[in-house]
Amino acid sequence: MADKMSQEEIDSLLKGSKTILTELEKDAIGELGNISMGAAATAISTIVGKRVEITTPEVYETTIDDFRKLFKGMKIATSIDYIKTLQGTNVFVLEPHVVAVIADIMMGGTGQDVKDELDDIKLSAIAEAMNQMMGSAATSLSEIMKEPVEISPPKIEKLDFTDPNVKFPPVYDGQDVVAVKFKMKVNNLVEGSLIELMSPSFAKNFSKFLIGEVGKSNTAKVEEKPKSERSQEVTEKVDKPEKPVKKVEFQEFTDEKDVQVSPQKIELLLDIPLELSVELGRTTMNLKQVLELGVGSLVELDKLTGEPVDILVNGRQIAKGEVVVVGENFGVKITQILNKKERLYSLK
Numbered sequence: 459m460a461d462k463m464s465q466e467e468i469d470s471l472l473k474g475s476k477t478i479l480t481e482l483e484k485d486a487i488g489e490l491g492n493i494s495m496g497a498a499a500t501a502i503s504t505i506v507g508k509r510v511e512i513t514t515p516e517v518y519e520t521t522i523d524d525f526r527k528l529f530k531g532m533k534i535a536t537s538i539d540y541i542k543t544l545q546g547t548n549v550f551v552l553e554p555h556v557v558a559v560i561a562d563i564m565m566g567g568t569g570q571d572v573k574d575e576l577d578d579i580k581l582s583a584i585a586e587a588m589n590q591m592m593g594s595a596a597t598s599l600s601e602i603m604k605e606p607v608e609i610s611p612p613k614i615e616k617l618d619f620t621d622p623n624v625k626f627p628p629v630y631d632g633q634d635v636v637a638v639k640f641k642m643k644v645n646n647l648v649e650g651s652l653i654e655l656m657s658p659s660f661a662k663n664f665s666k667f668l669i670g671e672v673g674k675s676n677t678a679k680v681e682e683k684p685k686s687e688r689s690q691e692v693t694e695k696v697d698k699p700e701k702p703v704k705k706v707e708f709q710e711f712t713d714e715k716d717v718q719v720s721p722q723k724i725e726l727l728l729d730i731p732l733e734l735s736v737e738l739g740r741t742t743m744n745l746k747q748v749l750e751l752g753v754g755s756l757v758e759l760d761k762l763t764g765e766p767v768d769i770l771v772n773g774r775q776i777a778k779g780e781v782v783v784v785g786e787n788f789g790v791k792i793t794q795i796l797n798k799k800e801r802l803y804s805l806k
C-alpha cells in the first residue's frame with residue numbers, strides 16, 4: 459500500500475529517468491493544481507458539511523509502469539474529460555477508504571467505522587461529489603485562463619492494481635505520464651492520497667496558460683534610465699501624486715424618515731406585481747433523509763412554537779408577524795416592520 463511506503467520510496471518511484479517538463483512548467487502545474495483543488499475542497503466541504511483539506515500538490519514525471527508499483531489492491535479512479543479551452547482526459551486515483559467515508563457522510567452517516575465496501579449507490583454518491591468538486595475547479599481555472607473551461611460528467615470505476623491485466627485509463631502518450639500528488643483530509647475522520655494523472659501533452663498545454671500570464675507581465679518593462687534620473691522620478695511621484703487622495707466616506711444607515719419622493723414617480727410603480735409569502739420555518743436535510751420522507755413524516759423546523767413568522771416580498775424579508783385564522787382561511791398579522799438596516803442585510 460502507498461500509505462505504508464516511505465516518502466523517499468514514493469518519490470523514487472514517481473521520479474522518472476526522462477525530463478518531460480521544464481521546472482517552470484512543473485511550477486505552473488503545481489500552482490494551477492493548488493488553485494483548482496482549493497476550489498474543489500470548498501465544494502466538497504459544502505456537500506459533506508465537514509472541513510475538507512487538500513494539501514499543496516507535488517508534481518512528478520514518471521511512467522505508467524512505475525506508477526502502478528505504488529499501489530496494490532483496489533483503488534477508485536475517476537476520469538474527467540476536458541472539452542472546451544482544454545482538451546484531454548485527466549484521471550484521479552483515490553483510496554477506497556476515503557471514498558467510503560465521503561459517501562457514507564453524503565448518505566446521512568457519521569463517517570465513523572466505515573467499511574471499504576462500495577456498492578453502486580455509494581459510487582454514484584462519490585461521482586456526484588467529484589462532479590461538484592471538478593465543476594468548482596473548472597470555474598476557478600476559467601477565471602485564470604480568461605476563457606470558459608468545460609468538463610464532462612465524471613466516470614468512476616474500481617481498479618484492482620494487483621491484476622497485471624487491469625485496464626488502466628488512457629491518459630498518457632506512450633509510457634510517460636505526469637502525476638500530481640495531493641493529500642486529502644476529511645475533518646478528523648480520514649486522510650489519504652489523491653493523485654491526478656495527465657498526459658505530457660495535456661500537462662504542457664495546461665501549464666502554458668499560467669506561464670503566458672507571467673510572460674506578459676515580464677514584457678511590460680520601461681526603458682532603462684540612469685539611476686540618478688530614476689531616483690529623481692520616484693521622488694517627484696511621491697512628492698506630487700498624479701491624483702488627489704481623500705478619505706472615502708460612506709453613507710450611514712439610520713432610522714431617519716425616508717426621503718420624500720414625488721407622488722407622480724411612485725404611481726409609475728404601483729402596477730408592478732409582487733409576490734408576498736409567509737415562511738413558517740426552515741430546516742436542512744441530506745439526500746438520504748429527503749428520500750425517506752413519506753405520508754405522515756414529521757419535519758422539525760428551526761422556529762419555536764409561538765415565535766413570529768417571516769413575511770417576505772419577492773423572497774426578501776420585510777416584516778414579522780403571527781399566523782391567525784380569518785373565517786375559514788389562514789392569515790398573517792403583521793407585528794413588526796424591519797428597519798432599513800435589517801432590510802438591507804436581508805438582501806445579501
